[in-house]
Amino acid sequence: MRLQNVCVWGPLLYTATAHNSIHWTNCSSTAPNLECGRLNVPIDWNHPQGEQTSLGLVRLKASNATARIGPLFFNSGGPGSIPSEFIGATAQGLPLFGDILPQHFDLIGLDPRGMGTSDSVRCDPEIANRRVSFFPKTQAEWDEMVAYNQEFAASCYNLTGPLFAHVDTTSVARDMEAVRVGLGGEKLNFLGLSYATQIAAAYAELYPESIRSVVLDGNLEHSLDEVSNMVTESTGYETELVRFADWCFATSSCALHGKDVLALFDELVSKADKSPIPAPGCTVSGACRSNVTGEEIRFNVQEFLLFKEAQPHLGVSGWTSLGDALNQTLNGNATALSTMLETSDIDSTTFAGLAVSCLDWTHSAKSLEDLLYKEQLAKALSSHTQGASQTWGTQTRCIGWPAPVQNPPHRTQIKGEPPMLLVNSLYDPSTSIVWANSRFAQMPSSASMVIRDGDGHTSYTLNGESTAAMVRFFVTLEAPAPNTVYRS
Template sequence: MRRGMTSALGVLLAAGATLGATVPVVAAPAPALDWQPCPENAEVQCATLPVPLDWANPGGEQIEVAVARRPATDADQRIGSLVFMPGGPGGTGVDSLLAGSPFSPELSSRFDIVSYDPRGFGRSNPLQCDTELVLAGPDILPGGPEKFEEIKRYNREVAADCRARTGPIIDHMDAVSVARDIDAFRQALGEEQLSLYGISYGTLVGQMYAENFPDRVRALVLDSVMDHSLSAGEFLVTEAETAEDSFTEFAKWCAEDAQCALHGEDVGAVYDELYERAEAGELHAPGDPSTPIGPVQLSSSTLGAFYGPNWQQLADQLKALRDDRPAPTALALPETIPHSVAAFCGDWNIDIDSAERYAQEWQRQNEAAPHMRFGLGGGVAWGCIDWPSPVQNPQHVPQIRTEAPILVLNAQHDPATGYNWATNVDRHVEQATLLTYDGWGHGVYDRGECTTSAADRYFVDGVVPPEGTHCAAVPPTENPTVRPYVGWGG
């Protein structure tokens, strides 16, 4: 996510205390994990761990968190446990490990790779909501007091439905609660310290872990980093700016590379025409008038293509939309994660309390992103307006006091976690070092030898690259990694 930098609430979290709690949290020692081969893949071990539903009341109701482990392939050279913190919110770390190790063979040989499904998702007491209701969301573009009230009513209705189906987990899905769950399975693993890697929204969990448990951090990589210091307005504008930056880079590529289906055309003008048709209700899937595409869908699917980035495919799709002819691949709409708003709203105070303010924030986004009109945040944050659960972990500058250095990775042209979010975090955290990937897309670790080896050396030897280190961009057509658009966790 991207630019802008004013610290917001400046809340100081004392190590070992839950935000808003009046007494320290004291939990019973975590039981040992009963590792068994996972049914889906016997190479991976699975277990569950009971944790408090509400960490402010550790003796109260318990839930189970699903965890998974890929043991180090070289037991004699094992260093410890490396925790993969998935993005999202809503990404499942268990599924990631079942599919393979997210790290290089060197790290997989030296560490037990451990991950989890965050509370409220996957196998960890998942929040259940009515699918039809979730998919029947309102038009989120501003339209006066009546539409603003419609958004508020919808958010309250979804929250009430989720609560009726799943109970109070809806109030306890914030990143601090997830960080406490991680420390519970640190105890269950028998580790004094953890090495941790967070991707996208997982970087917020990583920051909250380091803030609350600084002595238990052996190493921490924050890849494509969230900036939790931003006010709601700053969050929305910087998200729009980074989306527009990615569009600008796409248009530059299209002007220079004959492989672009729109090469030689004004890409911005093509996109603006499509957006205007979408606003007028005149845009539909190529050759299929029964499948309309609205302006929010158009911008969201375009943004999704920037995650890879998948520029050539995007150009093919935009040309097909413009010419109403089939594309080699269909225009991919963003994946719906039906329950993710509950986690996001536990971490972000979106204090938009009137139709006038809502319209103002959309205007600011439109000005910051004249083609894209808004960014990922604008497509998500509306769900927190009048959300009835408390904000357990509101924005603040994380107070991180680890002895271990922290490595921050970010692309210069990330469509979701903007580069100046990374520079803000680097500035806020004294012991952080920022490594810049001079390219595009979301997620840096596996972009090339430069990024992978820098992170691997840090995890194995504890050595961070020199401040100001840059890794050269890998042209998108040469990078085989496909990164689907799933919110911040791509």
């Protein structure tokens, strides 16, 4: 089949033809309705006739052909999420999308360039597993950190090739448009969680006329300076840790019920800073570090706060698991708080995720003194977590990165009025409500925003009022009234 759609990439023209259309195959004997596809696209969209990279995707067609609306792309964030796995699990019966969306939409799981079934970012796991502090206090520690970053990034560049310097979010958005055209040219629907809200915004900037509906759940902000971003995320994390401590004190199912959780947290961090706490389960499995430092506790606890309530269908145990982890660590077993180790030169969750972050965000510290100013600020505003966060990781781990920033921070500029719905919880430890408000202020008048008055990162998977509003928006394009606040 020859497709006649012509897509505009800035000043460039790209014509979708049979040569670059999606090649489909059946990819699961246990899920016969699931299709696997591949599409080649330019590594560098500024040189569309240059070297190509291969994208992998899956499609689960709408179950009700007469009620079908169009394609719905899904990405759960990261960066490093593998959307094909979510759609594949849905085909196997995972109730991630409920009953309504699979009836009306072809569910599309496009693995972003560099990860999953797409051509992967590859790095040396031995270098990745080396322990180094990202809160250097001395010139020697600063030098060690920068040297580590340079050696690790060089391994990624050598193992990956030119793709390594082109996994930025703008390139991902252009890939999405190529896939949309390859699917037949219908307008796109997109459900983006966490980092994927940045993909959604980048796509809307480039191709507003190609959008039928977009939902951004758990919003990143891509226009703020480094210090503002660091402060916003670290204080959001700190606030949620305090709320967890209050919940744990008052909740009998928490392993530290009735105790001063914040004091115990500080005690653990101080103890582990002096002498790393053993993680015997890691010694047995080899999957994680054999002991845990205080810095690692501060970084790793953030992930435990992402979901307050257990979500068994996603393998998430909720805040009770953090109470258990802290209690076990207090008793000398820090296995649950240990850092996972890499076992292969392909790890889509961490390798590609860091590569994307280093191409999307500035990391301007040039000396130990530059970083110490930020450390002092972080400690003053977040006395327990002390600035440890995904943002801090980007601003330190990308120092010395060999590939220049491709998608620098900027205010969102969307021409036209594509239907967009922003959703954010009030107490999100990763994507702050501050970011959501700032992002919403840059959206066109066609955008709407709703707030979930609750804890945790993103809302779609909770199956509450917020989820119902998102589903309703996709099907009917009817957004909730302005200033709507949901409790679930």
